Amino acid sequence: MEAGTTLPHTLRLHTRIPINTTNSNLLFQPRFTLSSHSPSSSSFSAYSYRGPKPKRDFLADWVSQNDDAVRTLPIYVGSASLLAVLLNRTLSGIAPVADAGSSQSRADLLTLGLAVTNILTGLVWLSIRPKSITVVIPQGVECKRLCITLPEVALNELLWVWESLSDATCCRSLVIVYESSCVLQIGFAAESSPGDGEAVNVDVNKLMQGSVYQGVMNSGAQSYLANLSLYPGKSELPFLPSNTQAVILQPLEDKGIAIIGGDTIRGFTASDQAWITYIGEKLDSTLTKYVKHPPLTSQD
Secondary structure, eight states: OOTTOOOOSEEEEEOOEEEEOSSOEEEEOOEEEEESSOOOHHHHHTTSOOSOOOOOOHHHHHHHHTHHHHHHHHHHHHHHHHHHHHHHHHHTTOOSSOOTTOHHHHHHHHHHHHHHHHHHHHHHHHHOOOOOOOOOOOSSEEEEEEETTSOHHHHHHHHHHHHHHHHHSSEEEEEEEETTEEEEEEEEEOBSSTTSOOBOOOOHHHHHHSHHHHHHHHHTSOEEESSGGGOGGGGGOTTSOTTOOEEEEEEETTTEEEEEEESSTTOSOHHHHHHHHHHHHHHHHHHHHHOOSSOOOEEO
16 A cells, blocks of 8 residues: 555455365355444444343242241141141041041141141241341540651551541441550540540550450451450450440551441451451551651540
8 A cells, every 4th residue: 555545434354265164165255344433233232242141039039028927927827727627627527536546537636736837937937037237326425536746648548547447338436556556546436434525545555465455466367356245355445435336356467456346246248358458458568667666645
């Protein structure tokens, strides 16, 4: 092609590809059209997704939407069966006393056993229900305590961690202890005394001597207390609101710990836990540059 020539608006390619077959020599002649015009919607319809589509389980959907009726259904079935056996015994003229030698009596006894089993099953289903998990409002005061000796870049990262966790997870309290210092206490905290509006200070020395802190630091892995009320170590975290539902203890290498309190039982998902692990690594990388002994002071 010489310089200065232009390509046509629509370029058509004709190719001949010989295909050898056992019967005869055929020529396959595909035609490709390259056009600068945008393809119409009809051209895309031929290439729409034609794979398997997810199927709905209508029976499971119906059961979930009619939970109460399904749980009481065995009671109705058992009661109807029991009543039918008694009516059959009464109206058929059979003696009311069961006779072991009578096939009818044996069948009635088997039916009575199945009816009673249905009734008991329905009662068990009604008594055992999944406990609903609700979000609770933390009982405490809001506080914001930062280490005043940290540079602005470190303070900004601490605040970024808090804003990210509080927006994306059920986190409502955050305490970060690093190099024997409390560098951050933010969110909801327990009230020091009723009515004074002051948050309980984090006693770092007492915290570090507790079994909860020691267990996390010795393992070097994240600890997730999905239902804090079931753990006796809750008493070692008096600075958290009394109704904190779940806690994640994230070690910052061997230098500190991040304590994350949530407002929902089992509210932190597996992806949240993995994300918090990466946040802990990033925090440790930042704080190790700026936090030095002795312990740093904090202010509201």
